[in-house]
Amino acid sequence: xxSLAKTKGFxxxxxxxxxxxxxxxxxxxxxxxxxxRQKALVSAYALPTVRGCAFGLVSFCAExxxxxxxxxxxxxxxxxxSFCLNNSATPPGNLTISLNGSFTCTRTGHIANGTxxxxxxxxxLYQAVCTLDEQTLKCDVRGGN
Numbered sequence: 001x002x003s004l005a006k007t008k009g010f011x012x013x014x015x016x017x018x019x020x021x022x023x024x025x026x027x028x029x030x031x032x033x034x035x036x037r038q039k040a041l042v043s044a045y046a047l048p049t050v051r052g053c054a055f056g057l058v059s060f061c062a063e064x065x066x067x068x069x070x071x072x073x074x075x076x077x078x079x080x081x082s083f084c085l086n087n088s089a090t091p092p093g094n095l096t097i098s099l100n101g102s103f104t105c106t107r108t109g110h111i112a113n114g115t116x117x118x119x120x121x122x123x124x125l126y127q128a129v130c131t132l133d134e135q136t137l138k139c140d141v142r143g144g145n
Contacts, residue, residue: 046118046128056083
């Protein structure tokens, strides 16, 4: 009589544990991927538009200085604000630009105290922000805490 050899393999419990670990790791990777994708969309669509708006306001302010010594409030100047088109359509969704601050052209031709924020609908984690103050312009993507 031949002896039956006992075959070794994985038990169902071991297989379930391995599947649970793989599911946990993939859920963490998916969350990171979604955040990365949202940030990339804001960087690709909102940031260039907000930066263009900021450069337009800075250029307008620098050119305006040749005409007058008075300070100009850009919030009430439709010519200056035409650089900042609001509610433009982008592939990921509508882009909304908001201006916060006084946006005043100083006598030296610089913009004082203003922030331009670009938000894409359905992307709540990130926004494009350009901050202008006296002689500094800084644009970046913020959020994602």
